[in-house]
Amino acid sequence: MKPKRHRTFLQWCRRYISLSLVAITGALAYIMFFTEKSTGETYRYTRKVEQLKAQLKSEQDSLEYYKRLNKNVYTSVDAMEQVVRENFHMQRANEDVYVVERVSR
Helix, strand or coil, X not given: CCCXXXXXXHHHHXXXXXXXXXXXXXXXXXXXXXXXXXXXXXXHHXXXXXXXXXXXXXXXXXXXXXXXXXXXXXXXHHHHHHHHHHXXXXXXXXCCCCCCCCXXX
């Protein structure tokens, strides 16, 4: 019977790992983690896009509100009076206006 040979780690590496495998693995690691299109950068860009889409939706809702308000102001005298009274605190000659403001702490 032949005795079992114990292989060292270095011998195992020489047999199963080639220089081309190390080079390809190194190149993939460099591309995935250290270039402009790395996974971290892609994740940050995706998050930023989602934030900007949410902001755009919010701004779009505000735009629609002000478009409707503008249309109402030009078509209705009552709507114009309401906007002027609420936003500019204007009053008629025989009335008092009380402005209540919230104080944040």
